[in-house]
Amino acid sequence: MSERPIVVITGSSRGIGAASARLFASQGYGVCINYFRNAEAAESVARDVRAAGVACITVQADVSLETDTLRLFETVDRELGTLTTLVNNAGILLKQSRLLGMDADRINKLFKTNVTSCFICSREAVKRMSTASGGEGGTIVNVSSIAAVLGSPNEYTDYAATKGAIDTFTRGLALEVAGEGIRVNGVRPGIIDTTIHADGGEPGRVQRLGPTVPLGRGGTAEEIAEAIYWLASDKSSYATGTTIDLSGGR
Numbered sequence: 001m002s003e004r005p006i007v008v009i010t011g012s013s014r015g016i017g018a019a020s021a022r023l024f025a026s027q028g029y030g031v032c033i034n035y036f037r038n039a040e041a042a043e044s045v046a047r048d049v050r051a052a053g054v055a056c057i058t059v060q061a062d063v064s065l066e067t068d069t070l071r072l073f074e075t076v077d078r079e080l081g082t083l084t085t086l087v088n089n090a091g092i093l094l095k096q097s098r099l100l101g102m103d104a105d106r107i108n109k110l111f112k113t114n115v116t117s118c119f120i121c122s123r124e125a126v127k128r129m130s131t132a133s134g135g136e137g138g139t140i141v142n143v144s145s146i147a148a149v150l151g152s153p154n155e156y157t158d159y160a161a162t163k164g165a166i167d168t169f170t171r172g173l174a175l176e177v178a179g180e181g182i183r184v185n186g187v188r189p190g191i192i193d194t195t196i197h198a199d200g201g202e203p204g205r206v207q208r209l210g211p212t213v214p215l216g217r218g219g220t221a222e223e224i225a226e227a228i229y230w231l232a233s234d235k236s237s238y239a240t241g242t243t244i245d246l247s248g249g250r
């Protein structure tokens with residue numbers, strides 16, 4: 001890897017992505033904070049990152065759009081330097097619904113944002129990192145969900161299925177690029193205290209379900225960031241194609 005590692009974290013203006021940006025910065029990484037709509041939140045994370053003494057840029061890009069994603073990576077090339085790590089974190093869920101309430105527009109929106117984005121961002125990262133094309137190698141960490149295993153019946157089977165796709169992609173891409181200096185791994189968070197639950201129509205989800213988790217509480221964004229960082233760093237040098245459950249035992 002380069003002397004000064006550079007990470008792109010998609011969707012890092014809030015939640016797990018923001019906690020990851022702060023942690024990577026504390027470990028000396030230059031950070032690209034990607035956001036969708038919330039420029040103010042992105043700037044607030046950027047202030048914390050810069051306070052750690054590392055380079056930082058914020059880039060607005062809707063990663064469900066290929067053109068925006070290309071612009072995101074070109075901006076990093078130009079303004080930050082050689083990419084060493086990608087965290088595919090951006091993701092959405094939509095209002096809780098049984099299958100009978102879902103239409104193709106909803107399902108396609110989820111797959112575009114949660115899955116297609118992960119493929120296209122990873123493609124751009126592999127182009128830059130692969131030792132087969134003159135790169136220095138690198139790491140990719142995909143943020144899945146324990147929903148991929150649980151299926152999320154009556155709430156969001158569509159969201160759960162996007163995360164199942166991420167898990168399969170993590171495995172497949174890891175094997176595809178294992179000989180090119182790139183490791184690909186993932187995390188499967190459980191119920192984590194972020195604002196994503198309000199988008200599902202249940203802002204109090206962590207309070208409602210936290211006590212039912214074997215460890216007796218919801219998790220924090222910082223607890224997920226620790227595992228993301230470990231998988232991205234040389235500390236996990238013999239791990240590839242694996243996804244870690246971070247769901248309090250659920």
Ligand code: NAP
Pocket residue numbers: 010011012013014015016017034035036037038039041061062063064089090091092113143144145146188189190191192193194195196197
């Ligand atoms: P969050 O608090 O809702 O934050 C979502 C982030 O993604 C924001 O920074 C948002 O940007 C960004 N984003 C949304 N759509 C985007 C798009 N099209 N392009 C670029 N950025 C986009 O979410 P979170 O809870 O931290 O979740 C992060 C990841 O963890 C997601 O993949 C989620 O599925 C996964 N996860 C979360 C939980 C949980 O309980 N929280 C559990 C399992 C898995 P703006 O601020 O600009 O809107």
